[in-house]
Amino acid sequence: MNFDKIIDRRNTDSLKYDFAVKRGKPEGILPLWVADMDFRAPDCVLEALxxxxxxxxxxxxxxxxxxxxxxxxxxxxxxxxxxxPEWLVKTPGVVFAISTAVRALTREGDGVIIQQPVYYPFTESVVKNDRKLVVSELVYSEGRYAIDFEDFERKIKENNVKLFILCSPHNPVGRVWTAEELTRLGDICLRHGVLVVSDEIHADFVYPGHRHIVFSSLKPEFEKLSIICTAPTKTFNLAGLQVSNIFIPDERLRLQFRREIGKTGYSQLGIMGIVACKAAYTCGRNWLEALKSYLNENLGYVHGFLKERLPQVRLIEPEGTYLVWLDFKDLGLDDDALERLIVHKAGLWLDGGLMFGPAGTGFQRINIACPRSVLEKALTQLEKAVNS
Known part of the structure; x- marks a missing residue:
């Protein structure tokens, strides 16, 4: 559990490290973008594999x-x-499951609502499947995000919305929704016959003082309209093994979902995904608790660094996930200029806010699931670029 150890991931076919030039970034750029971790999986998982x-x-x-x-x-x-057990449907990934649900449970032209700024594959899953993208933006005020429930319900009524893709905990803004917030969302969906696909892949990363609540667990009525998307891949850094577990309590919805998977020709998970998932959930808890403690310390380091040395950049205090949302708007740069600053002056590969929707303008997402020394190097490079 030495999370300070730097493991060289270059020349391992790593999307994060080996494809910068192919994706238009300079050679040697420091990557803190895509949501995988720079830590080895738990020993018990490696031993099982x-x-x-x-x-x-x-x-x-x-x-x-x-x-x-x-x-x-x-x-x-x-x-x-x-x-x-009858609720479980296994898929190679959560994004695969979301796109499957969009096709299975809506028709072309139906409205699908999301809450931007949000994980960008949500938008792709809607648009690329020829559904109508409906956006109810989160409200950003005093460094925190909240739900505009009135706007959310109005957009549902005005746009023939049939499906809501919920991000819980929220990526990238870091909110861990409360029981009251989730219940209010669910009640609106119940009133208007809207199904809910809840992406809960970050559920195991919640900071002290907050608690993740599975959406469908709040009310029996919510089980009838829910598709709960989970995976061990974020929790234990197993994304390349492509394994996720989707829980659909309602038999009719589950049948429709399975039928759509059948159309793709996909059948069983790969054996290594099965082995890794079973091992991780059986014996990975101590590793995860140590990791969460380390991530909390990394978050504290970011908080202190920005406050003391880079006050022009505001940290949106996350309640969950290891993805940190940074507000650069005080620099007065448009998004192109901000991207040039981050990439070419600071030498960093982050995720630009616009990819999460127009509400992400002026923001960047940074992945803090890396050794502390890497995080220190990244923030120092950013400080020099901003001050220059």
Missing amino acids: TEKSRHGIFGYSESGEEYFDALKGWFQESHGWEVR
Whole structure:
């Protein structure tokens, strides 16, 4: 659990490190963009994968009772959520599941509502499937984001909205929605017959003083309209193994979702995803607790650095996730100029705010799931660029 150790990820076919030039960035840029971590997965996961590799046969595979028991135990202990085996549908990723739900549960031209600034594949899942993108922007005030419930309900009524894609905890603004906020959203959706796809992939990263609540757990009525998207991939840095667990309590919705997956030709998960997920949820908790403590310290470092040395940049205090949303608007730069500052002067590859929607203008997202020395280097480079 040495999270200070720097592991060289270059020349490993890493999207984060090896494809800067192909994506229009300078060679040697320091990447803190895409949401994977620069930490090794838990030893118990690596050992399980190694053991399976030694077996030497990687044929078609399926998960058994032990796999579901690992999921059940994790969600019960972590979030007080009781899941049932019949609810489970496995997919290679959460974005895959969201796009599947959009196709399965809406028709072309139907409205799908999202809350920008938000994880950009939400927009792509709507637009690329020929649905009508409806945006209810979050309200930014005094360094914090809130939901405009009146706007949310009005947009639903005015745009024939059939589906809501919820980001909980929210990426990139870092909100961990309260029970009251989630209930109010759910009640609006109930009133207007709107289904809810809840992306809860960051559920295990919540900072002290906050608690993640599974959307469908709030009311029995919410189970009837919910698709809950989970995965061990963010929690344990397993994204490349492509495994996610989607829980759909309502049988009719589950059947429609499965039917749409069938149209893609996709069937079972890969064996390594199954092995890693089961091991992570069975024996990865101590590793995760140590990681969360380290991330909290990283967050504290960012907070102190900006306050003392870079007050022109405002930290939007996250309640969850290891992705930090930074407000650069006090620099008075348009988004193109800000991108040039970040990339060419600071030598950093972050995620520009505009990719999360127009409400992201003037912001950048930075991934703090890296060794402290890397974070220190990044912020020092940013300080020099801003002061120049």
